[in-house]
Amino acid sequence: MTHSVDHELVQAAAEVARTRCRGDNHTVAAAGRAGDGRIVTAVNAYHFTGGPCAELVLIGAAAAQGVYELDTIVAVGDRDRGVIPPCGRCRQALLDYFPRIGVIVGEGDRIRTVPVTALLPESYVWADHQLDPE
Numbered sequence: 001m002t003h004s005v006d007h008e009l010v011q012a013a014a015e016v017a018r019t020r021c022r023g024d025n026h027t028v029a030a031a032g033r034a035g036d037g038r039i040v041t042a043v044n045a046y047h048f049t050g051g052p053c054a055e056l057v058l059i060g061a062a063a064a065q066g067v068y069e070l071d072t073i074v075a076v077g078d079r080d081r082g083v084i085p086p087c088g089r090c091r092q093a094l095l096d097y098f099p100r101i102g103v104i105v106g107e108g109d110r111i112r113t114v115p116v117t118a119l120l121p122e123s124y125v126w127a128d129h130q131l132d133p134e
Contacts, residue, residue, distance in 0.1 A: 003102050003113040006072050009033050010083060010104060010111065013076040016041045021078035028077050028084065030054035032062055032070040040067055055090040059097055070097075072113060074104035083111050091120045 009031045016029035026043040030053075033039055042058035045051040054075050062070060073094065077084045085105045086094065094101055094116045102113040117123065 003115075005104060005111055005113050006033055006074075009039060009072055010074050010076065012039045012041055013074050014082075016043060017076045017078045018080075025051075026078075028054040028075050030058040030073060030075045032058050032067075032074075033072040034062065034067040035069045035071055038065075038067065040065060040070075053087060053090050055086050056093055059093065070101055072102040072104065073098075082107060086119070088120075091116060092124065095120055095123055096126045 013029045013031035016031065020043055021027055021029055025046050027046060028044045029041060030043075031039055031041045040058060040062040042054050042061045044054040045057060055073060058070075058073065062068070073086075075084050075086060076082060083104055083106060086103060091103075094103065098116070101116050103116050103119055104111055104113050105119070106112050
């Protein structure tokens with residue numbers, strides 16, 4: 001199932017990629033849309049030890065701003081690379097944190113929003129995280 005594309009979100013990530021991504025340490029920007037409409041942005045923190053992708057940094061940045069639910073997320077590469085899909089680790093983390101999140105993927109005029117579950121079929125469910133606190 002494909003949903004409409006949040007072009008404002010794509011533009012927000014592209015602007016951060018264009019203005020904040022510098023050198024080899026920060027090469028991807030992400031933007032997420034909160035349930036209340038706010039947009040949260042972040043950049044990756046590349047490091048040879050496995051520094052976090054922009055989508056993972058965004059999860060923490062959103063929480064720091066009091067955003068614990070995201071409706072949609074997109075990642076955009078620096079140097080005008082456009083929308084890039086989340087890696088496998090990010091797909092799993094997004095599913096675990098936001099099981100109903102939409103992810104913007106695709107290139108050029110073919111970008112589309114798909115449920116994270118479509119990007120990770122037959123996925124592992126982090127059971128302990130999914131339990132409701134008592």
